[in-house]
Amino acid sequence: MGSILYLNQIFYLCCFFQFTEVMHSVGAVELTFELPDNAKQCFHEEITKDTLSTVEFQVVTGGQYDVDMSLESPTRQILYKGIKKQFDSFTWTAAQTGVYTVCFSNEFSTFSHKLVYMDFQVGDEKPLPGVGEHLSAMTKMESSSIQVHENLNTIIDYQTHHRLREAQGRKFAEDLNAKVFYWSIGEALAILCIGIGQVIILKNLFTDKKTVSFT
Amino acid sequence: MELVIHLSFMYSFIVFFTFISSSSSLYFHIAETERKCFIEEIPDDTLVVGNYKCQLFDPRTGGFMPSSPGIGMYVEVRNPSDKVILSRVYSSEGRFTFTSSSPGEHVICLYSNSSKWFSGTQLRVHLDIQVGEHAIDYRNVAQKEKLTELQLRVRQLLDQVEQISREQNYQRYREERFRQTSESTNQRVLWWAVAQTFFLLVMGFWQMRHLKSFFEAKKLV
Numbered sequence: 001m002g003s004i005l006y007l008n009q010i011f012y013l014c015c016f017f018q019f020t021e022v023m024h025s026v027g028a029v030e031l032t033f034e035l036p037d038n039a040k041q042c043f044h045e046e047i048t049k050d051t052l053s054t055v056e057f058q059v060v061t062g063g064q065y066d067v068d069m070s071l072e073s074p075t076r077q078i079l080y081k082g083i084k085k086q087f088d089s090f091t092w093t094a095a096q097t098g099v100y101t102v103c104f105s106n107e108f109s110t111f112s113h114k115l116v117y118m119d120f121q122v123g124d125e126k127p128l129p130g131v132g133e134h135l136s137a138m139t140k141m142e143s144s145s146i147q148v149h150e151n152l153n154t155i156i157d158y159q160t161h162h163r164l165r166e167a168q169g170r171k172f173a174e175d176l177n178a179k180v181f182y183w184s185i186g187e188a189l190a191i192l193c194i195g196i197g198q199v200i201i202l203k204n205l206f207t208d209k210k211t212v213s214f215t
Numbered sequence: 216m217e218l219v220i221h222l223s224f225m226y227s228f229i230v231f232f233t234f235i236s237s238s239s240s241l242y243f244h245i246a247e248t249e250r251k252c253f254i255e256e257i258p259d260d261t262l263v264v265g266n267y268k269c270q271l272f273d274p275r276t277g278g279f280m281p282s283s284p285g286i287g288m289y290v291e292v293r294n295p296s297d298k299v300i301l302s303r304v305y306s307s308e309g310r311f312t313f314t315s316s317s318p319g320e321h322v323i324c325l326y327s328n329s330s331k332w333f334s335g336t337q338l339r340v341h342l343d344i345q346v347g348e349h350a351i352d353y354r355n356v357a358q359k360e361k362l363t364e365l366q367l368r369v370r371q372l373l374d375q376v377e378q379i380s381r382e383q384n385y386q387r388y389r390e391e392r393f394r395q396t397s398e399s400t401n402q403r404v405l406w407w408a409v410a411q412t413f414f415l416l417v418m419g420f421w422q423m424r425h426l427k428s429f430f431e432a433k434k435l436v
Contacts, residue, residue: 028349029240029241030346032253033252033253033254034252034254042243043241043242044241044243045240128364142368149375156382159382159383163256166389170393173396184406184411187407187411188411191415191418192414198422199426
């Protein structure tokens with residue numbers, strides 16, 4: 001009987017921890033996706049009230065490297081609307097609990113596919129297990145380790161931005177390389193056709209009419 | 216009997232909460248036959264963990280069914296050389312992991328295993344992809360290796376620094392590729408200019424010679 005009561009307590013404790021995990025909607029998702037021409041892609045996330053969230057996006061390839069982005073609150077209020085932007089970042093505190101929608105639109109473009117990178121961060125970073133329940137003051141070691149951790153997070157963030165910029169340049173260079181190849185072959189064929197065509201047309205001009213004598 | 220009821224109530228409670236916590240992530244809608252792909256540009260030897268959940272649109276309520284056990288999701292992962300490294304059918308809710316063996320752009324594609332030919336109903340897909348250091352579950356690590364708080368923090372810093380150095384290495388590799396592409400373009404433009412000039416000259420000579428012989432035959436020249 002005692003062991004059953006003990007099991008009871010364990011289960012309730014598990015439920016409590018799961019519950020607290022649920023109550024803070026935390027997390028960050030980075031996604032890179034392709035947006036075809038005339039397409040719109042929306043992402044939704046449930047955010048609890050008073051959570052600081054950030055949406056960041058950057059266009060990696062495609063056309064003029066621009067995309068439309070809009071952010072809607074659960075009450076259909078437009079919190080942010082960017083037209084034809086190449087990259088941007090928007091931070092807001094959720095005024096109410098509900099589903100927030102981020103939409104990317106490429107509807108203004110007729111034939112260019114866009115590759116868009118998006119980073120949707122909700123709330124603060126999840127703390128390390130055990131750190132959250134710290135009741136006593138932190139030692140110098142712990143606080144400086146937290147500082148190192150935050151600096152490393154910044155470095156990783158800068159690396160991501162650097163990677164995206166470099167990917168932009170690299171993909172453009174690869175595209176240019178392919179274009180030069182096909183264009184040069186095409187132009188060689190065009191010169192050939194035009195050259196032979198000119199001779200044939202000229203010959204046709206002189207064979208049908210009577211020979212003109214130059215005196 | 217009472218105990219069994221009590222325990223089963225506990226289990227369902229826990230399952231319910233696990234359920235809620237797994238649905239509080241980003242989601243989007245796709246058609247039933249649509250294929251959605253995401254690109255992850257990662258260095259080699261990087262762990263990628265993806266959690267997803269799929270819900271089918273319920274026309275009776277106008278919302279999405281909380282759980283749709285009949286649907287499966289195809290998860291296909293291609294490596295930078297366009298070779299499939301992971302292709303499996305999972306249930307409507309699941310988790311997939313893979314470790315990259317070569318650096319570059321990996322493409323993760325999700326589509327349902329619906330047998331319809333045209334797009335049927337809408338699907339709501341919850342997705343959460345974590346890469347590298349973010350994919351490591353520190354709770355697990357702390358439990359398995361019995362680390363104290365500070366040791367766990369140091370472990371986290373070590374993992375982060377390792378990820379940073381791998382990314383820097385990958386950056387060097389990409390820059391080399393960029394340089395190679397630029398040099399190749401330079402070479403191609405050079406060859407194109409030379410070949411085009413040569414081609415035009417040859418064409419011009421051939422035209423003049425051909426026309427001269429033609430006019431001589433016609434007794435015009």
